[in-house]
Amino acid sequence: xxxxxxxxxxxxxxxxxxxxxxxxxxxxxxxxxxxxxxxxxxxxxxxxxxxxxxxxxxxxxxxxxxxxxxxxxxxxxxxxxxxxxxxxxxxxxxxxxxxxxxxxxxxxxxxxxxxxxxxxxxxxxxxxxxxxxxxxxxxxxxxxxxxxxxxxxxxxxxxxxxxxxxxxxxxxxxxxxxxxxxxxxxxxxxxxxxxxxxxxxxxxxxxxxxxxxxxxxxxxxxxxxxxxxxxxxxxxxxxxxxxxxxxxxxxxxxxxxxxxxxxxxxxxxxxxxxxxxxxxxxxxxxxxxxxxxxxxxxxxxxxxxxxxxxxxxxxxxxxxxxxxxxxxxxxxxxxxxxxxxxxxx
Numbered sequence: 001x002x003x004x005x006x007x008x009x010x011x012x013x014x015x016x017x018x019x020x021x022x023x024x025x026x027x028x029x030x031x032x033x034x035x036x037x038x039x040x041x042x043x044x045x046x047x048x049x050x051x052x053x054x055x056x057x058x059x060x061x062x063x064x065x066x067x068x069x070x071x072x073x074x075x076x077x078x079x080x081x082x083x084x085x086x087x088x089x090x091x092x093x094x095x096x097x098x099x100x101x102x103x104x105x106x107x108x109x110x111x112x113x114x115x116x117x118x119x120x121x122x123x124x125x126x127x128x129x130x131x132x133x134x135x136x137x138x139x140x141x142x143x144x145x146x147x148x149x150x151x152x153x154x155x156x157x158x159x160x161x162x163x164x165x166x167x168x169x170x171x172x173x174x175x176x177x178x179x180x181x182x183x184x185x186x187x188x189x190x191x192x193x194x195x196x197x198x199x200x201x202x203x204x205x206x207x208x209x210x211x212x213x214x215x216x217x218x219x220x221x222x223x224x225x226x227x228x229x230x231x232x233x234x235x236x237x238x239x240x241x242x243x244x245x246x247x248x249x250x251x252x253x254x255x256x257x258x259x260x261x262x263x264x265x266x267x268x269x270x271x272x273x274x275x276x277x278x279x280x281x282x283x284x285x286x287x288x289x290x291x292x293x294x295x296x297x298x299x300x301x302x303x304x305x306x307x308x309x310x311x312x313x314x315x316x317x318x319x320x321x322x323x324x325x326x327x328x329x330x331x332x333x334x335x336x337x338x339x340x341x342x343x344x345x
Contacts, residue, residue, distance in 0.1 A: 075124020
């Protein structure tokens with residue numbers, strides 16, 4: 001299991017996310033290898049060897065694993081929790097909170113088990129993190145409104161606990177990251193207000209601190225932790241999906257100095273899709289506008305990834321592979337639950 005203070009492999013994600021635009025935006029040619037560079041060390045991973053071996057033994061490319069006992073709710077949290085996949089929450093069919101039921105998938109035994117029951121209501125779009133000991137969840141929303149509470153789940157003890165109140169209002173945050181010491185939470189997806197505030201939660205102290213106000217508000221974006229800063233790239237959209245700026249905006253937050261800075265002009269139009277990507281070992285799996293690509297840090301090149309992904313299934317790095325827990329597309333909406341793995345080999 002990773003150390004409580006270990007910095008995550010997410011450090012490589014944002015440069016790869018921005019680089020994916022060159023390959024995936026529009027109809028582009030097949031990628032060419034980048035210039036040779038110095039040897040790159042695979043990011044450290046705290047997943048135990050037996051779990052690594054079970055995952056690495058999966059066939060190269062796509063494969064199906066035992067599906068979850070229940071089809072994941074819309075917007076359910078999926079997170080790698082050291083040795084197991086954590087699946088929890090989401091919205092019910094009427095746009096309200098799900099029952100907050102959770103599941104854990106063991107890739108060694110190829111089985112699912114339910115988490116302990118909790119009164120913590122399900123939701124979508126919360127800030128989440130794996131600390132090496134606990135899954136942290138804060139905020140989020142459903143169609144009926146936003147949440148301002150939080151909880152932590154310990155998969156070893158199978159125990160939930162409530163987080164203390166945060167010094168910010170209820171919201172679905174725009175950006176969050178685990179720094180190795182704190183869960184940073186910033187911004188709000190609410191189109192009706194400008195939110196430049198945020199907060200940081202320290203599990204060791206079981207307490208929050210407010211973040212310095214950011215120099216601008218965003219309500220849609222993507223974020224990554226570099227090892228020193230929380231980087232956020234996004235837009236401030238109104239109810240008609242119109243942005244205040246012609247280009248996406250970039251912000252950086254340094255938690256050691258409690259200070260924000262504006263990034264150089266981001267070469268993304270405000271109407272473009274926002275990428276998602278996750279690093280696992282040598283590879284970064286990225287989505288952009290419904291297309292998918294894999295970045296290999298050793299060859300310094302992108303390759304397209306074919307095959308259909310699951311409906312509303314975020315990518316999760318699990319040791320050497322990527323996992324996707326979601327629902328199969330049905331003729332009139334989401335169908336049965338599914339768990340798929342992509343092994344880059």
